[in-house]
Amino acid sequence: MTDRSRRNFLKSSTAAAAGFTLIRSLTPMEIFGAVTPSDASTRIVPFPLASVRLAPGIFKEQEETNARYLDSLTADRLLHSFRIMAGIPSSATPYKGWEDPSCELRGHFTGGHFLSAVALASAASGNDVLKKKGDEVVAGLAQCQKKIGTGYLSAFPAGLFDHLVEGKPAWAPFYTYHKIMAGLLDMHLLTGNTDALEICEGMAKWAGSDFWGIGVISAEQRQRMLRTEYGGMNEVLVNLAAVTKKDRYLDAAHLFEQPGFLDPLAGRRDELQGLHANTHVPKIIGAARMYEVTGDRRYRQIAEYFLEEVLTARNYVIGNTSLDEHWRTPPGQLKGTLGWTNAECCVAYNLMKLERLVFGWNGDARWMDAYERALFNCRLGTQNANGLKQYFFPLAAGYWRAYNSPEESFWCCTGTGAEEFAKFADTIYFRRGSDVYVNQFIASTLDWKEEGLRIDQVTQFPQEQSTTLKIKTSRPSVRTIHVRIPGWTTGAAQVKINSLPLEAMADPGSYLAIRKTWADGDTISISLPMELRQEVLPGDDSTAAVLYGPMVLAADLGAGPTGDPGKIILGGDPWAKNLPAASPLPKAAAGSDAETKQWVQVESAPELRFTAAGDGAKYQLMPMYRIRDQRYAVYWQTGNPKPQS
Numbered sequence: 001m002t003d004r005s006r007r008n009f010l011k012s013s014t015a016a017a018a019g020f021t022l023i024r025s026l027t028p029m030e031i032f033g034a035v036t037p038s039d040a041s042t043r044i045v046p047f048p049l050a051s052v053r054l055a056p057g058i059f060k061e062q063e064e065t066n067a068r069y070l071d072s073l074t075a076d077r078l079l080h081s082f083r084i085m086a087g088i089p090s091s092a093t094p095y096k097g098w099e100d101p102s103c104e105l106r107g108h109f110t111g112g113h114f115l116s117a118v119a120l121a122s123a124a125s126g127n128d129v130l131k132k133k134g135d136e137v138v139a140g141l142a143q144c145q146k147k148i149g150t151g152y153l154s155a156f157p158a159g160l161f162d163h164l165v166e167g168k169p170a171w172a173p174f175y176t177y178h179k180i181m182a183g184l185l186d187m188h189l190l191t192g193n194t195d196a197l198e199i200c201e202g203m204a205k206w207a208g209s210d211f212w213g214i215g216v217i218s219a220e221q222r223q224r225m226l227r228t229e230y231g232g233m234n235e236v237l238v239n240l241a242a243v244t245k246k247d248r249y250l251d252a253a254h255l256f257e258q259p260g261f262l263d264p265l266a267g268r269r270d271e272l273q274g275l276h277a278n279t280h281v282p283k284i285i286g287a288a289r290m291y292e293v294t295g296d297r298r299y300r301q302i303a304e305y306f307l308e309e310v311l312t313a314r315n316y317v318i319g320n321t322s323l324d325e326h327w328r329t330p331p332g333q334l335k336g337t338l339g340w341t342n343a344e345c346c347v348a349y350n351l352m353k354l355e356r357l358v359f360g361w362n363g364d365a366r367w368m369d370a371y372e373r374a375l376f377n378c379r380l381g382t383q384n385a386n387g388l389k390q391y392f393f394p395l396a397a398g399y400w401r402a403y404n405s406p407e408e409s410f411w412c413c414t415g416t417g418a419e420e421f422a423k424f425a426d427t428i429y430f431r432r433g434s435d436v437y438v439n440q441f442i443a444s445t446l447d448w449k450e451e452g453l454r455i456d457q458v459t460q461f462p463q464e465q466s467t468t469l470k471i472k473t474s475r476p477s478v479r480t481i482h483v484r485i486p487g488w489t490t491g492a493a494q495v496k497i498n499s500l501p502l503e504a505m506a507d508p509g510s511y512l513a514i515r516k517t518w519a520d521g522d523t524i525s526i527s528l529p530m531e532l533r534q535e536v537l538p539g540d541d542s543t544a545a546v547l548y549g550p551m552v553l554a555a556d557l558g559a560g561p562t563g564d565p566g567k568i569i570l571g572g573d574p575w576a577k578n579l580p581a582a583s584p585l586p587k588a589a590a591g592s593d594a595e596t597k598q599w600v601q602v603e604s605a606p607e608l609r610f611t612a613a614g615d616g617a618k619y620q621l622m623p624m625y626r627i628r629d630q631r632y633a634v635y636w637q638t639g640n641p642k643p644q645s
């Protein structure tokens with residue numbers, strides 16, 4: 001999330017948006033895989049969240065920690081600024097930080113991310129307490145919207161939108177508006193709250209009449225307006241169109257498109273340098289959804305090229321991108337970009353949303369490999385034991401994680417983190433027709449009631465380098481179960497069906513398709529051996545990070561600070577003040593240009609303990625997600641190693 005001083009301005013373009021109005025006959029809930037989609041036979045789609053439950057393990061622990069934090073927030077405080085804006089008395093104590101009554105983003109979390117997060121928690125874990133709190137907030141928002149009377153709903157005055165057209169300063173009013181619309185749509189789709197859909201449509205109609213109506217503002221004014229961060233307005237409008245089957249929302253979504261940004265991507269040109277990362281990834285998610293709803297393949301080409309480019313030319317080893325929230329360099333040139341302000345967490349959240357959409361189009365394991373990389377290395381571990389979330393992800397040596405305060409921050413990353421940690425179940429299993437895709441190795445249960453099929457995934461991955469799928473079925477049935485064989489595993493990977501090894505095996509980085517008549521009690525045992533390897537920083541062959549399987553290993557450099565400068569818990573501003581200079585990258589011992597195992601050793605695979613021989617020093621290594629409040633180093637100065645992955 002950018003702020004006023006750092007806001008990025010896009011190149012303006014007055015070219016008209018393309019005018020597709022055909023809405024394919026998708027069932028509305030397909031967005032979340034909540035019901036059988038109409039084209040499930042050709043596309044790979046997620047199972048409904050309600051069909052998947054996490055089993056005890058690291059992901060379930062994190063889900064529960066997040067739920068406790070969400071439950072600590074009260075509806076009256078969440079609604080305070082909305083009520084004041086609508087002229088409804090409120091004596092509640094408002095939250096602070098980006099929810100302070102003076103902040104132009106107020107409402108983005110309290111009426112937006114919060115609703116999405118509790119809706120996800122309700123669907124993914126049956127959390128009725130959070131569902132009721134979500135219903136309470138929706139009811140409060142309905143009262144506010146009714147009192148205002150125009151369809152408008154926000155915690156700040158509508159006049160802020162005028163600034164966008166007039167070219168006056170405004171932080172990001174449509175960004176906030178999007179979060180509220182998305183939260184309401186999530187409450188409708190995931191929990192069945194019908195009022196939420198009505199409120200969301202009211203918001204869309206208000207914006208349409210004031211901003212999107214032909215003759216209200218010119219195309220030039222609109223493009224000027226779109227220079228200010230607007231979140232996923234195009235995405236939520238496409239989703240609203242799919243839910244309601246109303247073309248006008250699709251027309252409105254097109255009006256949030258910027259040819260100046262999309263055209264180079266359609267031409268496979270990386271002109272991302274200088275752009276604000278988290279302003280732009282959501283625009284691509286909107287394009288991806290536009291492809292899914294209209295079938296216009298140009299949007300697909302844009303999304304696929306963008307994702308491939310960012311992942312290969314702009315990502316750090318943890319599976320995320322950006323410095324100071326921006327793409328600062330030419331593609332493939334990340335040398336000199338390691339600092340405190342790397343890899344804003346929201347960007348990982350949005351890249352992962354895009355990865356799971358693109359995976360659904362082609363079933364390519366690389367997107368699920370990328371998803372896993374981000375999941376284990378820059379989502380897991382970014383929440384502390386009190387449910388507080390990170391904003392930046394420092395990648396220079398000697399820094400530490402910093403988290404938001406419980407009631408005085410409410411950053412964008414607080415919001416996307418609250419959603420992420422409520423939806424770990426959403427990408428483990430996908431399906432196409434009667435086929436099942438096992439994408440992620442997370443202890444969980446898939447209950448496919450319509451097919452009478454249940455799969456228990458039993459694993460302590462990544463502490464164990466294997467997983468077991470136990471089939472329970474009311475009747476034997478022929479189907480294909482596709483298991484991801486990750487790109488990081490070795491040629492020794494093996495699959496056994498009922499203890500008998502399969503003779504055929506898929507290559508790492510692809511899916512193994514197992515077709516047979518599945519009977520009750522069948523088991524699939526998958527061993528996925530991990531090995532040490534290193535990956536260089538793009539554009540800098542003398543800087544590398546060490547991985548073990550999907551996990552980035554970090555060196556523990558000792559306790560981080562608890563006070564200033566740059567304390568662990570930050571207040572409203574995520575940009576820590578008076579930070580000390582980063583440490584030099586630790587030097588790998590001589591010989592690091594040979595194999596990784598020449599200087600990194602596995603001390604205990606089950607305990608995930610490692611050591612590395614530095615230049616005159618020995619380091620303890622652990623998976624990055626296990627780093628809590630310590631200082632750490634992810635990258636090493638090496639002897640010009642060759643990448644082994």
Ligand SMILES: [Zn+2]
Pocket residue numbers: 001278344345346347391411412413414
């Ligand atoms: Zn953020």
